[in-house]
Amino acid sequence: MPDILAGLGLAPGIVHWMVLTAALFAVGLYGILTRRSAVGVLMAVELLLNSAALSFVVFNHFRMPALVDGQVMAVFVIAVAAAEVVVGMAVFVALYRVSHTVDLNRLDRLKNDEVKP
Amino acid sequence: MCMLPELIVVATALTVLVADLFLSERRRVVLALLTLVGLAAALAALLAAPAGSLFGGRFSVDEVAIWFKVVFLLASFLTVCLSLDQLDGRVKVRVRGIGLRGEYYAVLLSTLVGAMFLVSARDLVTLYVSLELATIPLFALAAWKRSDAGSQEAGLKYVVMGALASAFLLYGFSLLFGLAGSTDLAAIAAAVRPSPALFLALALVTTGIGFKLTLVPFHMWAGDVYEGAPLPVIAYLSVASKAVGLAVMFQIFYRVLGHMVKDLGPLLAFLAAATMTLGNTVAIVQRSIKRFMAFSAISQAGYIVMGFLGPDAGGVPAMLFYMLAYVAANMAVFGVIIFYANATGRERIEEYRGLARTNPLLALAMMLALFSLAGIPPLSGFVGKFFLFSIASKAGFHWLVAVAAVNSTISLYYYLRIVRQMYIEPVYPEAARLPVTPTLAATVAVTTVASLVLGLVPVFYEVIHNQTIEWLAKLVG
Amino acid sequence: MSEGAVETILFYAIAAMSLFFAIATVTARRLLRAAVALMFVLVLSAGFYVMLAAEFLAGVQVLVYVGGIVVVIVFVIMLTSSVDLLEERPPLLRKALGALAAIGFFGTTAAVYLTTDFGAAADAAPPAESARAIGAALLDYGPHGYVVPFEVISLLLLAALVGGIAVARRSPPPSQPLTSGGDLPGEVSFTPPKRQNDPEGGASHA
Numbered sequence: 190m191p192d193i194l195a196g197l198g199l200a201p202g203i204v205h206w207m208v209l210t211a212a213l214f215a216v217g218l219y220g221i222l223t224r225r226s227a228v229g230v231l232m233a234v235e236l237l238l239n240s241a242a243l244s245f246v247v248f249n250h251f252r253m254p255a256l257v258d259g260q261v262m263a264v265f266v267i268a269v270a271a272a273e274v275v276v277g278m279a280v281f282v283a284l285y286r287v288s289h290t291v292d293l294n295r296l297d298r299l300k301n302d303e304v305k306p
Numbered sequence: 307m308c309m310l311p312e313l314i315v316v317a318t319a320l321t322v323l324v325a326d327l328f329l330s331e332r333r334r335v336v337l338a339l340l341t342l343v344g345l346a347a348a349l350a351a352l353l354a355a356p357a358g359s360l361f362g363g364r365f366s367v368d369e370v371a372i373w374f375k376v377v378f379l380l381a382s383f384l385t386v387c388l389s390l391d392q393l394d395g396r397v398k399v400r401v402r403g404i405g406l407r408g409e410y411y412a413v414l415l416s417t418l419v420g421a422m423f424l425v426s427a428r429d430l431v432t433l434y435v436s437l438e439l440a441t442i443p444l445f446a447l448a449a450w451k452r453s454d455a456g457s458q459e460a461g462l463k464y465v466v467m468g469a470l471a472s473a474f475l476l477y478g479f480s481l482l483f484g485l486a487g488s489t490d491l492a493a494i495a496a497a498v499r500p501s502p503a504l505f506l507a508l509a510l511v512t513t514g515i516g517f518k519l520t521l522v523p524f525h526m527w528a529g530d531v532y533e534g535a536p537l538p539v540i541a542y543l544s545v546a547s548k549a550v551g552l553a554v555m556f557q558i559f560y561r562v563l564g565h566m567v568k569d570l571g572p573l574l575a576f577l578a579a580a581t582m583t584l585g586n587t588v589a590i591v592q593r594s595i596k597r598f599m600a601f602s603a604i605s606q607a608g609y610i611v612m613g614f615l616g617p618d619a620g621g622v623p624a625m626l627f628y629m630l631a632y633v634a635a636n637m638a639v640f641g642v643i644i645f646y647a648n649a650t651g652r653e654r655i656e657e658y659r660g661l662a663r664t665n666p667l668l669a670l671a672m673m674l675a676l677f678s679l680a681g682i683p684p685l686s687g688f689v690g691k692f693f694l695f696s697i698a699s700k701a702g703f704h705w706l707v708a709v710a711a712v713n714s715t716i717s718l719y720y721y722l723r724i725v726r727q728m729y730i731e732p733v734y735p736e737a738a739r740l741p742v743t744p745t746l747a748a749t750v751a752v753t754t755v756a757s758l759v760l761g762l763v764p765v766f767y768e769v770i771h772n773q774t775i776e777w778l779a780k781l782v783g
Numbered sequence: 784m785s786e787g788a789v790e791t792i793l794f795y796a797i798a799a800m801s802l803f804f805a806i807a808t809v810t811a812r813r814l815l816r817a818a819v820a821l822m823f824v825l826v827l828s829a830g831f832y833v834m835l836a837a838e839f840l841a842g843v844q845v846l847v848y849v850g851g852i853v854v855v856i857v858f859v860i861m862l863t864s865s866v867d868l869l870e871e872r873p874p875l876l877r878k879a880l881g882a883l884a885a886i887g888f889f890g891t892t893a894a895v896y897l898t899t900d901f902g903a904a905a906d907a908a909p910p911a912e913s914a915r916a917i918g919a920a921l922l923d924y925g926p927h928g929y930v931v932p933f934e935v936i937s938l939l940l941l942a943a944l945v946g947g948i949a950v951a952r953r954s955p956p957p958s959q960p961l962t963s964g965g966d967l968p969g970e971v972s973f974t975p976p977k978r979q980n981d982p983e984g985g986a987s988h989a
Contacts, residue, residue, distance in 0.1 A: 220809025222881035237473035248484035362926030416942035446946025
């Protein structure tokens with residue numbers, strides 16, 4: 190059994206892991222391009238950040254297993270993501286309070302070229 | 307102690323935040339003064355302290371870092387000068403929902419600290435984290451006009467785009483890390499060889515930087531964010547945030563890829579040409595002065611990137627000098643825009659009519675600053691552009707120089723649109739001389755004189771040139 | 784079944800589930816459902832971290848990402864009353880463009896990975912306790928340490944907190960007089976009882 194899996198080149202090596210991160214990143218990309226709600230877009234961005242953090246840990250594990258540089262970076266990525274979400278969500282809540290939507294398609298106030306009195 | 311400027315700024319930010327708690331609303335006027343004093347002290351410490359490094363080279367200050375920090379500190383100082391009238395309410399037309407002065411200055415100073423750490427970073431982790439510190443608080447600042455839907459919408463678009471850009475950048479960083487097996491920028495520079503994976507990493511990183519520096523096709527957020535965000539925040543965005551993008555580009559293209567930046571010439575030339583052309587053509591049709599400045603700033607980013615094309619190290623001082631000239635001219639323009647918005651609430655180009663009749667000096671300052679942005683001799687913008695164009699020409703990109711020259715002519719046309727409104731169009735019937743606050747007057751005067759002097763007196767460029775011309779050779783050699 | 788085979792099967796199982804929930808995150812029409820799917824993706828990533836000998840990181844992932852970030856997202860979905868909202872389906876063109884971009888990105892990246900020699904996998908043993916090693920690296924101020932970003936991120940979290948509160952705050956604190964600073968016009972419009980009998984505030988709002 191192990192010989193068959195390994196013989197087919199299926200044992201997860203660095204390439205398999207990196208293809209996985211690319212797939213997760215691509216799914217997030219799709220979400221960013223199709224989501225209409227800003228909260229949905231930010232969730233897709235979290236997918237991207239998560240896949241990038243995963244890729245740091247993958248490289249850490251395969252290229253330099255005795256060190257933890259990639260894991261340290263992943264810890265920072267998680268912390269930065271938290272900060273980003275805090276500010277992002279604060280802005281969303283504030284926007285919802287004044288315009289009752291966070292739908293990116295309906296947010297076109299800034300495009301209106303009306304003359305101010 | 308080469309970290310002293312950063313520490314002073316951090317201390318100022320915390321002091322402002324704490325002082326805000328203990329001051330009555332009326333007394334909070336001193337917070338701006340406190341911030342300005344802190345920034346001035348940091349600038350003094352920066353110019354007094356020698357270059358050096360700390361933490362085994364993980365934090366390092368060289369000549370280029372010092373000049374970038376000068377740009378950041380000046381931009382922040384001027385931004386505070388431009389902000390304080392609106393925040394303190396010394397305006398005719400109030401900005402809806404703006405306030406919370408202590409938090410405003412503290413958040414502004416935090417982004418400044420991020421920018422300063424970024425140019426001193428020598429590993430990917432510090433580079434990434436300080437870039438985020440320079441970016442994330444700006445999302446909040448863009449949405450600072452609470453209860454103003456436009457400002458919130460600007461904040462939302464900035465959050466979404468900024469988060470997306472940083473995700474691309476981060477994925478690119480992870481590839482650089484994986485290819486080199488180290489987070490250290492020098493180690494990565496030594497390890498990477500041209501390969502498809504490296505170019506993929508480069509494409510991802512360039513996308514991330516492109517958002518920051520508003521390079522076409524990653525510029526789309528700029529128009530909306532500039533339209534909605536508070537004016538002083540836009541002034542900061544257009545100058546400091548752009549300098550941050552340039553600093554990241556220095557870190558990646560020179561520090562990491564210094565030995566192969568020559569081969570990237572065509573890519574960078576294309577980005578530069580597309581950016582300046584699109585920025586200019588879209589700026590022509592704008593009616594709102596904020597959106598107009600957004601596209602003007604985009605085209606300026608296109609000119610700056612030309613500096614990376616050089617076969618020699620001449621691009622480094624040229625870009626730094628242009629950045630400095632751009633800070634002076636752009637801040638002068640924003641000074642007048644903010645003065646006019648504070649006094650009348652008008653923010654459209656055709657509403658500037660007759661400004662030369664009511665406030666001739668401010669109109670003159672605006673005209674000089676706009677001419678500097680357009681690159682009219684003998685103003686500093688011309689000198690800066692001249693150096694950048696000659697870099698591209700020396701590198702053999704004659705077509706790019708031609709494109710840039712045409713673009714400069716186009717830009718002169720649309721900058722003249724504002725000048726025409728101020729000088730030729732009839733004045734508003736009831737118009738009288740508009741009062742200007744001393745801070746704004748001083749800011750506009752100093753920045754305008756600076757954009758004249760930087761162009762007329764060659765000593766400034768010579769100093770920058772002498773200090774930074776060897777920088778790239780030391781890095782690559 | 785050897786250990787290698789178990790690991791291989793586990794990898795594909797978690798990868799498949801991860802991708803499934805990731806797709807659910809970006810396509811679910813109810814945002815709350817998408818948030819739950821996102822939570823599953825993040826928990827499964829913690830599983831990946833365990834497989835990659837990063838146990839401490841797995842813990843951080845669950846605590847911060849799942850326990851913190853997803854909770855904030857759910858809060859915001861509720862605060863912006865998007866709970867019951869069925870998001871409109873994106874137009875077909877937009878879906879097609881999104882799919883094209885995603886597939887294009889995945890194709891390019893995967894092709895690059897398949898042709899790249901990432902260098903021989905190093906064979907050294909991982910540090911016995913990753914938590915200890917990470918902690919040491921974070922506070923190491925030598926040439927391989929990360930004390931600078933550790934300090935920088937503390938400032939980032941503070942700035943994000945201050946900025947977030949400032950933006951999301953509803954009205955000035957009671958101690959702050961309404962006639963102050965630049966706070967006046969916008970704030971008044973948010974105190975409904977005052978709004979009716981405050982013509983000035985109403986006028987500047989209109």
